[in-house]
Every structure is written in structure tokens, then in C-alpha cells.
Amino acid sequence: xxxxxxxxxxxxxxxxxxxxxxxxxxxxxxxxxxxxxxxxxxxxxxxxxxxxxxxxxxxxxxxxxxxxxxxxxxxxxxxxxxxxxxxxxxxxxxxxxxxxxxxxxxxxxxxxxxxxxxxxxxxxxxxxxxxxxxxxxxxxxxxxxxxxxxxxxxxxxxxxxxxxxxxxxxxxxxxxxxxxxxxxxxxxxxxxxxxxxxxxxxxxxxxxxxxxxxxxxxxxxxxxxxxxxxxxxxxxxxxxxxxxxxxxxxxxxxxxxxxxxxxxxxxxxxxxxxxxxxxxxxxxxxxxxxxxxxxxxxxxxxxxxxxxxxxxxxxxxxxxxxxxxxxxxxxxxxxxxxxxxxxxxxxxxxxxxxxxxxxxxxxxxxxxxxxxxxxxxxxxxxxxxxxxxxxxxxxxxxxxxxxxxxxxxxxxxxxxxxxxxxxxxxxxxxxxxxxxxxxxxxxxxxxxxxxxxxxxxxxxxxxxxxxxxxxx
Ligand code: NBP
Numbered sequence: 001x002x003x004x005x006x007x008x009x010x011x012x013x014x015x016x017x018x019x020x021x022x023x024x025x026x027x028x029x030x031x032x033x034x035x036x037x038x039x040x041x042x043x044x045x046x047x048x049x050x051x052x053x054x055x056x057x058x059x060x061x062x063x064x065x066x067x068x069x070x071x072x073x074x075x076x077x078x079x080x081x082x083x084x085x086x087x088x089x090x091x092x093x094x095x096x097x098x099x100x101x102x103x104x105x106x107x108x109x110x111x112x113x114x115x116x117x118x119x120x121x122x123x124x125x126x127x128x129x130x131x132x133x134x135x136x137x138x139x140x141x142x143x144x145x146x147x148x149x150x151x152x153x154x155x156x157x158x159x160x161x162x163x164x165x166x167x168x169x170x171x172x173x174x175x176x177x178x179x180x181x182x183x184x185x186x187x188x189x190x191x192x193x194x195x196x197x198x199x200x201x202x203x204x205x206x207x208x209x210x211x212x213x214x215x216x217x218x219x220x221x222x223x224x225x226x227x228x229x230x231x232x233x234x235x236x237x238x239x240x241x242x243x244x245x246x247x248x249x250x251x252x253x254x255x256x257x258x259x260x261x262x263x264x265x266x267x268x269x270x271x272x273x274x275x276x277x278x279x280x281x282x283x284x285x286x287x288x289x290x291x292x293x294x295x296x297x298x299x300x301x302x303x304x305x306x307x308x309x310x311x312x313x314x315x316x317x318x319x320x321x322x323x324x325x326x327x328x329x330x331x332x333x334x335x336x337x338x339x340x341x342x343x344x345x346x347x348x349x350x351x352x353x354x355x356x357x358x359x360x361x362x363x364x365x366x367x368x369x370x371x372x373x374x375x376x377x378x379x380x381x382x383x384x385x386x387x388x389x390x391x392x393x394x395x396x397x398x399x400x401x402x403x404x405x406x407x408x409x410x411x412x413x414x415x416x417x418x419x420x421x422x423x424x425x426x427x428x429x430x431x432x433x434x435x436x437x438x439x440x441x442x443x444x445x446x447x448x449x450x451x452x453x454x455x456x457x458x459x460x461x462x463x464x465x466x467x468x469x470x471x472x
Contacts, residue, residue, distance in 0.1 A: 072101050138169070208322075
């Protein structure tokens with residue numbers, strides 16, 4: 001029997017769809033899953049009548065693959081990934097290649113790349129974005145590790161990936177854990193945009209009194225605009241149009257307001273804090289999920305503060321300012337991307353990843369969750385200036401800020417008056433205002449630090465480090 005071209009470990013949502021994708025692209029495959037019953041049910045279900053066979057154990061799995069072996073691991077990140085690596089390593093031979101396609105923490109990938117490079121087989125840490133549908137039809141993929149390992153699977157990955165204008169949404173990202181770092185930041189941007197759209201929904205519903213169908217119409221308009229056309233706006237329209245099985249209530253109104261998270265948003269924020277890259281919009285979106293999770297305490301507190309009385313009646317009866325909400329959504333979305341891209345630039349220098357920002361924008365244009373037309377402008381910005389420090393410094397983006405800042409400011413102020421939390425809108429406004437302020441009040445913070453702790457300060461009129469015996 002001829003050996004399979006491609007091996008997949010882990011038949012979860014992503015693994016199942018990725019192996020079907022590989023097979024559809026002409027790569028006969030073999031699958032292994034820890035729980036063998038899942039392998040059987042896959043082979044008898046979606047994997048039926050395909051060039052896909054199963055293996056009961058990893059020895060059999062490895063023996064069924066042609067050499068050099070190309071193996072994609074799609075298991076839960078963390079201990080499961082280490083367990084799979086430990087169990088399969090004894091069977092791998094020179095030239096074989098393991099690709100971790102899970103959402104691994106980038107430092108764990110750094111460690112694994114370093115450990116496994118000592119052995120004779122290759123290891124790539126690859127971010128995959130696109131959910132179940134993207135995995136099947138073509139995801140965006142962010143592989144990192146040694147370049148020669150990438151080159152060994154480049155053809156396979158290019159075939160499996162989404163294409164935009166015939167360009168595959170996959171490229172070599174860089175060494176070590178860079179692929180997983182870029183995927184982590186991708187997810188951080190995604191957290192931001194999801195929360196931004198949720199805040200616009202809250203204002204349209206609670207302040208403007210709009211119905212789900214009316215809000216869905218706004219999403220449709222946004223999805224036809226250059227600034228906001230994106231997969232996330234598209235699916236927000238779909239979500240708002242879905243009616244519950246009772247035949248009348250929009251389904252979203254029946255969904256519990258507690259948002260989950262699996263770690264990538266947190267890792268983005270932790271990396272940003274470590275690297276000194278400001279990501280307030282992304283942080284606000286993460287914190288909004290944390291706030292959402294304390295449902296019972298929020299219910300108790302709402303009754304204590306008689307929330308509805310905080311609403312100012314004169315605004316809620318007349319407010320219907322969609323252009324200003326649009327400004328808030330556009331500038332906050334730009335802030336989320338700008339913060340993510342700046343963090344990538346900083347990490348690129350700090351970790352010697354040598355990231356190509358233009359190409360990263362390119363591979364996010366198709367297949368992935370944050371695909372959007374805005375990425376064309378982001379690409380243009382980095383094409384003009386590969387060393388651009390922040391998108392806010394690019395002329396197209398600065399025009400957006402100049403034109404839309406009054407709208408964003410108005411929305412933040414209305415939300416504050418109405419007692420409606422808009423953490424991403426508010427943080428984005430602060431971010432833009434801080435970024436465009438040459439002199440911030442941290443001179444006073446420095447004075448205090450020197451006063452109580454002799455931490456010293458710099459002066460604006462002469463170089464050096466200074467300490468004052470402050471008069472107390
Ligand atoms: P899950 O994250 O739910 O993982 C399920 C798979 O992990 C199953 O095959 C399970 O085997 C296997 N597994 C576990 Br759990 N522990 C194991 C262990 N100790 N040894 C071997 N196998 C083990 O599936 P998923 O949602 O398809 O995600 C797979 C990876 O892709 C994750 O890292 C995820 O973060 C990432 N990702 C997911 C998405 C998405 O939209 N879902 C998108 C992008 C990336 P079992 O059947 O025996 O329990």
C-alpha cells in the first residue's frame with residue numbers, strides 16, 4: 001500500500017477540517033487521535049470515501065507516512081502538545097517535520113524549537129486562523145521556525161491556505177516562536193474588534209432604541225464601506241438577524257452575556273506590558289470579557305445602584321447618531337490594528353524576528369478572522385515605510401483620525417452621560433489623544449517619584465539625571 005503524503009494528529013474541530021482540506025488539495029492523509037473512537041467516527045463520517053486512513057497508535061501512524069514525514073499537530077495547547085511531542089519523537093527520523101498548528105504560547109514554542117532542533121527532525125510553530133470553515137476552505141497560516149523547515153512544507157501550506165488575488169495567505173514569519181507570537185497578536189486585535197462591535201450594538205440598542213434588524217442593516221452598510229468591510233462585521237450582521245426558535249426574539253437577546261477566553265488575548269497584553277508597547281484597546285477588550293464573567297456580582301450591583309435612573313432621558317429619546325457611532329467604530333478598529341502592529345514591530349526588534357509587516361498584513365487579508373479591507377491600507381502604509389512606528393503616523397490613517405475624532409469624542413461623552421460602559425471606545429480615544437500629545441503630565445509623576453523615593457528625573461532643558469531635596 002502506498003504511503004500517505006500528510007499526517008494529522010488531533011481530530012478536534014480544526015484538525016478534522018484541516019485534514020479534509022489537505023486531502024481536497026491532493027494530499028493523501030493519515031490521522032491519529034488520542035481517543036480512537038473519534039478516529040473511527042471521522043473515517044466513517046466526513047472522512048468516508050477519501051484518501052484518508054486512520055492509525056490506532058503513533059507507531060502505526062508514523063509507519064503509514066512517506067518520508068520525509070509531514071505531520072500537523074492540532075491538539076489543545078500546553079500539556080497536550082508536549083505529550084504528543086514526547087510520544088511521537090522516538091518514531092521520527094532525520095528530515096521529518098512536526099508542525100504545531102495549535103494556539104501555543106510563543107515562549108513554549110521557542111523552547112520546543114530549541115529542544116527539537118537538537119534532534120534531527122524539524123519543528124515549526126504555526127498559528128492558524130479561520131475557525132472551522134477557514135480550516136476546511138483555506139485558513140490564514142503563520143508558520144515560524146527554521147526557514148529550511150518551512151521550505152519543506154511550503155508547497156503543501158500554500159495549497160491549503162486561503163488565496164487573495166491568487167496570493168496564498170501563508171508566508172514564512174520568522175525564527176523560533178515568531179509564528180505563534182504573530183498569531184497571538186492577531187487574536188489580540190480580534191478581541192478588540194469584537195468588543196468594539198459589541199459596544200456599538202449596546203449603544204444602538206440601549207441609547208438609540210434600535211431593533212436587531214435595524215442594527216443588522218447598519219452592519220450591512222458598514223460591511224460595504226472601505227473602512228469597515230470585514231469578516232467580523234459580516235458575521236455580526238448575521239448574528240443580529242438570527243431569530244430564536246420562539247420565532248420572534250433575536251437570538252442574541254437570549255444568549256448569556258459572559259464571554260469566554262482561552263489565553264491569547266491575555267498573552268498579547270502580557271507581552272505588550274513586558275515589551276513596553278501600548279495596547280489599551282486590546283487590554284480594554286480583554287478586561288471587558290473579565291467583567292462580563294462576573295455576572296452574579298453585576299446583577300447584585302445593578303439593583304443597588306438603580307441603574308435605569310442614571311440614564312439621561314433627553315438623550316435617549318432623541319439619539320440616533322449613526323455617523324458618530326461609525327466614527328467611533330472606525331477609529332477604535334484602527335486603534336486595535338495600530339496597537340497590534342506596533343507590538344509586532346517592537347517584538348521583531350526585541351526578539352530578532354525580522355518580521356515583514358507588509359507580508360503579515362497580506363496573509364491576514366484572507367481566511368482569517370480579522371480579514372478586512374482596512375488591511376489594504378495597512379499594507380500600503382508598510383509598503384511606503386517598512387519601518388513605520390505606528391499606523392497613526394501614516395497620512396491615510398491620520399486623515400481618518402482628524403476627520404473622525406469629534407465623532408468618537410461625542411460617543412464616549414454620550415456613553416459616559418448615559419452610564420453605558422464603552423471600554424474600547426474610551427480607551428481608543430485616550431490612546432489617540434495620548435499618542436498625539438507631545439507633553440503628557442508624567443513630569444509630575446516623575447517629580448513625585450523623586451520626592452518620595454529619590455528615583456531621579458531627566459530635565460527638558462539639559463541632559464543628565466537629577467535629584468531634588470523637595471521641601472516637605
Ligand atoms: P481542542 O482544542 O478542543 O483539542 C482537541 C484535540 O486535542 C482532540 O483531538 C483531543 O483528543 C486532543 N488532546 C487533548 Br484535549 N489532550 C491530549 C493529549 N494529552 N494527548 C493527545 N491529544 C490530546 O480542538 P480544536 O478546537 O480543534 O483546537 C486545536 C488547536 O487549534 C488548539 O490549540 C486551539 O487553540 C487551536 N485553534 C483553534 C481554533 C478554533 O476555532 N477552534 C482556531 C485556531 C486555532 P481527544 O479526542 O482524545 O480528547
